[in-house]
Amino acid sequence: MAMTGTNDTIRSTRGGALSRALHNPPLIFGFTIIAGMAFAAAALPHLLGLDPLAVDPLHRLKAPSATHLLGTDNFGRDLAARILAGASTSLRLAASVTILAAAIGVAVGILASFSRLLDHVLMRICDGLMAIPAMLLALALTATFGPKFSNLLIALVIVFVPGIARLVRARALALRTETFVEAAVAMGASNLHIMARHIFPNVLSVLAVQVTFIFAETIVIEAALSFLGAGVPPPAPSWGNILYDGKAAITKAPYMVFFASTAIVITVIGLTMVGDGLRDLVDPRMGVRSEPGMAKRLFRLVLPRTSEGER
Secondary structure, three states: OHHHHHHHHHHHHHHHHHHHHHOOHHHHHHHHHHHHHHHHHHHHHHHHOOOOOOOOHHHOOOOOOOOOOOOEOOOOOEHHHHHHHHHHHHHHHHHHHHHHHHHHHHHHHHHHHHOHHHHHHHHHHHHHHHOOOHHHHHHHHHHHHOOOHHHHHHHHHHHHHHHHHHHHHHHHHHHOOOHHHHHHHHOOOOHHHHHHHHHHHHHHHHHHHHHHHHHHHHHHHHHHHHHHOOOOOOOOOOHHHHHHHHHHOOOOOHHHHHHHHHHHHHHHHHHHHHHHHHHHHHOOOHHHOOOOOHHHHHHHHHOOOOOHHHO
16 A cells, blocks of 8 residues: 555646646746757758868858848858758767766765765865956867867866856755655765765756756857867868858858857747756746746736736
């Protein structure tokens, strides 16, 4: 009977979380944007036979047409192909940075919460790195390592690890005072067991929200670095490279800057909505929160209120 009651509780909790997710417009809409962008970047170049590196000097800076849906750049390359390839580059880089930074940051944060010596050393390093603006630190690191995809990946991981580590450390320190952790200590559980069994699962909810914003910020920083010549080196397609090329031809081909910047804005908005929606799901105080998130406020401007509870 006890086992049946526990299973019913678990199913009820999962069902409630799924129901809240399905009734969360920012989360659904943001996820749809990101999924659509990822599908377009992965599938459309192959389905349409687009080559982002094919040069055609006779068709330089051609406006959007049936042949080139988004026009061509200053080397005659198809802009639609380059924007889709740039999306693949940005999403692949952002996903890699987010996963690595989260893994390292979680490890650093949890270890720091269990050792005063490690806490003092690791958090002072994190404080020093966080004192430098993210963009300046990324620019300095990529200038030191050189403009290369792998070097850009390492630089951005270094930029984002300190913030995740401090967030996880704060959450882990709070969890160590909880009754279930004190009970595990009283029963003789090792620190490693407590970290893996009790601390790590309970920091994931906070981390899930943070990584979406890191994902979005990585895309913006990569575009800025590529625009400055310190990111993905040409001729590899990147949204920042497209903006850089479009800057020189902005009077003749303003569509280059428009389409590339629009792709960045749409992707970042989608990720922000996903993060805002996840925060609504994992925040237990949502029922009493007085101020809705940014994405929810946006939806309230464009969508009618469906129920009294959403006011």
